[in-house]
Amino acid sequence: MFELLKEEKTARRGVLHTVHGDIQTPVFMNVGTCAAIKGGVSTMDLLDLKCQVELSNTYHLHIRPGDRLIYEMGGLHKFFNWDKPVFTDSGGFQVFSLAQLRKITEEGVRFSSHIDGKRIFMGPEESMQIQSNLASTIAMAFDECVENPAPYDYVKASSERTVRWLVRCIDELKRLNSLPETINKNQMLFGINQGGTYDDLRIENMKQISELPLDGFAIGGLAVGEETEEMYHIIETIEPFMPKDKPRYLMGVGTPVNILESVYRGIDFFDCVMPSRNARHGNLFTWHGKINVLNEKYAKDIRPFDEGCGCPACKYYSRGYVRHLIKAKETLGMRLAVLHNLYFYNELMEKIREALDGGYYESFYRKYRDILGERSVD
Amino acid sequence: MFELLKEEKTARRGVLHTVHGDIQTPVFMNVGTCAAIKGGVSTMDLLDLKCQVELSNTYHLHIRPGDRLIYEMGGLHKFFNWDKPVFTDSGGFQVFSLAQLRKITEEGVRFSSHIDGKRIFMGPEESMQIQSNLASTIAMAFDECVENPAPYDYVKASSERTVRWLVRCIDELKRLNSLPETINKNQMLFGINQGGTYDDLRIENMKQISELPLDGFAIGGLAVGEETEEMYHIIETIEPFMPKDKPRYLMGVGTPVNILESVYRGIDFFDCVMPSRNARHGNLFTWHGKINVLNEKYAKDIRPFDEGCGCPACKYYSRGYVRHLIKAKETLGMRLAVLHNLYFYNELMEKIREALDGGYYESFYRKYRDILGERSVD
Numbered sequence: 048m049f050e051l052l053k054e055e056k057t058a059r060r061g062v063l064h065t066v067h068g069d070i071q072t073p074v075f076m077n078v079g080t081c082a083a084i085k086g087g088v089s090t091m092d093l094l095d096l097k098c099q100v101e102l103s104n105t106y107h108l109h110i111r112p113g114d115r116l117i118y119e120m121g122g123l124h125k126f127f128n129w130d131k132p133v134f135t136d137s138g139g140f141q142v143f144s145l146a147q148l149r150k151i152t153e154e155g156v157r158f159s160s161h162i163d164g165k166r167i168f169m170g171p172e173e174s175m176q177i178q179s180n181l182a183s184t185i186a187m188a189f190d191e192c193v194e195n196p197a198p199y200d201y202v203k204a205s206s207e208r209t210v211r212w213l214v215r216c217i218d219e220l221k222r223l224n225s226l227p228e229t230i231n232k233n234q235m236l237f238g239i240n241q242g243g244t245y246d247d248l249r250i251e252n253m254k255q256i257s258e259l260p261l262d263g264f265a266i267g268g269l270a271v272g273e274e275t276e277e278m279y280h281i282i283e284t285i286e287p288f289m290p291k292d293k294p295r296y297l298m299g300v301g302t303p304v305n306i307l308e309s310v311y312r313g314i315d316f317f318d319c320v321m322p323s324r325n326a327r328h329g330n331l332f333t334w335h336g337k338i339n340v341l342n343e344k345y346a347k348d349i350r351p352f353d354e355g356c357g358c359p360a361c362k363y364y365s366r367g368y369v370r371h372l373i374k375a376k377e378t379l380g381m382r383l384a385v386l387h388n389l390y391f392y393n394e395l396m397e398k399i400r401e402a403l404d405g406g407y408y409e410s411f412y413r414k415y416r417d418i419l420g421e422r423s424v425d
Numbered sequence: 426m427f428e429l430l431k432e433e434k435t436a437r438r439g440v441l442h443t444v445h446g447d448i449q450t451p452v453f454m455n456v457g458t459c460a461a462i463k464g465g466v467s468t469m470d471l472l473d474l475k476c477q478v479e480l481s482n483t484y485h486l487h488i489r490p491g492d493r494l495i496y497e498m499g500g501l502h503k504f505f506n507w508d509k510p511v512f513t514d515s516g517g518f519q520v521f522s523l524a525q526l527r528k529i530t531e532e533g534v535r536f537s538s539h540i541d542g543k544r545i546f547m548g549p550e551e552s553m554q555i556q557s558n559l560a561s562t563i564a565m566a567f568d569e570c571v572e573n574p575a576p577y578d579y580v581k582a583s584s585e586r587t588v589r590w591l592v593r594c595i596d597e598l599k600r601l602n603s604l605p606e607t608i609n610k611n612q613m614l615f616g617i618n619q620g621g622t623y624d625d626l627r628i629e630n631m632k633q634i635s636e637l638p639l640d641g642f643a644i645g646g647l648a649v650g651e652e653t654e655e656m657y658h659i660i661e662t663i664e665p666f667m668p669k670d671k672p673r674y675l676m677g678v679g680t681p682v683n684i685l686e687s688v689y690r691g692i693d694f695f696d697c698v699m700p701s702r703n704a705r706h707g708n709l710f711t712w713h714g715k716i717n718v719l720n721e722k723y724a725k726d727i728r729p730f731d732e733g734c735g736c737p738a739c740k741y742y743s744r745g746y747v748r749h750l751i752k753a754k755e756t757l758g759m760r761l762a763v764l765h766n767l768y769f770y771n772e773l774m775e776k777i778r779e780a781l782d783g784g785y786y787e788s789f790y791r792k793y794r795d796i797l798g799e800r801s802v803d
Binding site: 081082083084085086087088089090091107111112116119120121125126127128346347349359363364365367368370371372374375377378379380381382383 | 462464489490505741742746750758759760761
């Protein structure tokens with residue numbers, strides 16, 4: 048159940064109560080695609096990083112090690128030893144971005160695994176069954192994620208089908224949650240808004256899905272090719288049609304500035320591989336702006352990435368040391384950089400929540416959207 | 426200064442006092458080639474793994490990031506944030522195993538970097554200067570490590586030259602330790618016994634170097650091609666000629682059984698990449714014998730690698746989970762496996778010391794040399 052604690056213009060401060068504990072929003076979910084965060088980061092590390100929610104990928108886990116195996120081992124929480132909330136995506140995004148030889152019908156999608164080419168069928172029911180096996184706290188509806196830009200007629204037909212799929216997801220999850228052998232009988236479901244970059248399709252779709260019995264609403268199909276300004280425009284277009292009493296999740300977004308802008312426009316949940324992917328290339332986020340620690344000027348720098356940062360990397364190691372590690376391709380370098388960036392994102396969300404609690408989000412947002420997107424002069 | 430606390434036949438229990446604290450022996454040094462343990466393991470992790478001594482590689486650090494850089498950042502201890510003892514090897518082993526276009530003269534060795542082909546000269550003085558810059562607790566003498574088997578005449582000439590190099594190392598380190606700008610003015614030096622697989626050369630060499638003012642004596646050039654039994658034979662051959670009041674270090678060895686056998690024959694110090702290298706392929710050491718966690722039978726195994734083990738992997742994660750991670754090539758899998766194996770080695774040494782303290786090493790050794798070398802039936 049979602050509780051809206053406070054509003055500042057369109058921005059919202061809330062809390063989602065789940066069987067695995069409360070999620071304070073706005074929140075950034077830490078992505079562990081294959082039931083592990085890239086860079087050698089464990090669930091024990093996530094505790095140190097102030098992570099509230101871990102997000103795992105249905106498609107990847109279905110293929111390897113298999114959701115049945117995870118079910119038999121007691122579900123994802125037991126599998127990777129984490130008692131806080133877990134999100135699973137629906138597999139849809141990966142089916143449409145990773146899998147090969149895809150064939151979409153009203154029933155669902157037939158495709159080849161990107162690992163071994165094995166033919167797999169996934170529709171709304173299969174996606175719910177897999178996510179029920181994984182026993183995540185919150186499941187996502189199975190949708191088609193259309194790349195931007197796409198022809199109007201294709202997007203219209205696709206988003207209409209996604210609504211029909213959503214109804215099937217609701218029915219199937221209801222059935223699964225009622226089975227005695229289901230691990231998490233309180234599994235929640237978020238629906239996903241689609242409609243490409245067409246305002247009317249987005250609005251029509253949002254109106255339709257907002258009528259359905261769902262625990263939250265995601266905006267899908269953004270950050271997949273369109274301009275950032277177009278993304279903000281679409282959020283602003285849909286937002287008035289999103290139920291106020293349900294959490295809102297902008298999927299796969301984004302930079303710290305994207306998050307500041309989207310919270311400003313009424314979003315509560317985020318996820319993105321950016322903090323870990325950037326870290327692996329030495330790109331680090333700090334409260335003074337971005338730095339690339341591989342830059343020559345950091346070679347002998349004994350300072351941490353960000354002075355005052357409480358992350359496990361900044362507490363003990365220097366820019367010069369981590370620069371050496373990444374250049375020498377030592378996995379420790381990647382790990383320390385990922386730990387820092389995830390901590391930065393989780394701390395960013397904490398400061399956003401504090402600003403909303405204190406009623407000064409507008410000034411916080413205006414200050415940091417100018418700083419966090421730029422290179423640090425430090 | 427080395428203190429021999431107790432003897433049980435040839436086996437020894439001791440403590441080496443250093444400026445960076447005491448080293449309880451027998452000890453296994455944890456290898457961090459490029460100033461980081463392979464598998465994303467940091468010096469903070471080493472604290473959890475009961476590591477007493479970190480060992481870094483002179484050759485690798487000279488090439489990248491450069492020992493001058495590490496000197497300017499305050500030495501290795503500050504570079505990777507570790508206040509306990511650090512060993513550095515001399516670079517000799519890597520010059521003879523990794524580097525290309527090698528040319529040996531009385532002065533030293535000219536070779537090409539394995540990273541960028543750059544021509545580098547390293548002799549006894551250069552090795553000591555690099556190790557002084559790194560500011561390790563204990564430096565190793567610069568030696569030629571001959572592959573086994575090698576012709577008698579070559580080994581004889583080589584080990585005689587290594588003795589001449591050793592004298593130059595002693596002189597150079599004495600000079601460096603007296604300079605005001607030297608970071609660790611108490612840097613210790615271990616000499617290295619060579620002589621291939623020839624008893625008379627080994628003994629003659631040991632007699633010569635035992636006369637020199639050194640802080641410890643290593644046995645080099647073993648575990649480089651000869652049979653294990655031959656290695657034990659050589660240790661037994663040299664041991665009576667090794668000073669009793671100085672620590673003894675068997676370089677690059679080995680398996681848990683090799684360590685049990687060598688402690689039995691009077692060795693105090695060990696190092697090896699085996700625990701981390703094996704871990705990366707799923708080969709794990711347990712108190713019931715070896716397991717390969719990639720084995721199909723562990724796919725749904727909810728038990729830790731070794732029940733009762735206190736390592737950070739066994740405390741929180743299962744065989745089934747880590748098996749999945751290694752198969753999915755997640756670096757977390759490698760990290761957890763490495764953490765376990767290093768912990769196992771450090772705990773093995775702890776139990777060896779306890780057995781020596783309690784006067785029951787002989788029975789401990791006989792029991793575990795049969796168990797630790799075999800596959801676990803578990």
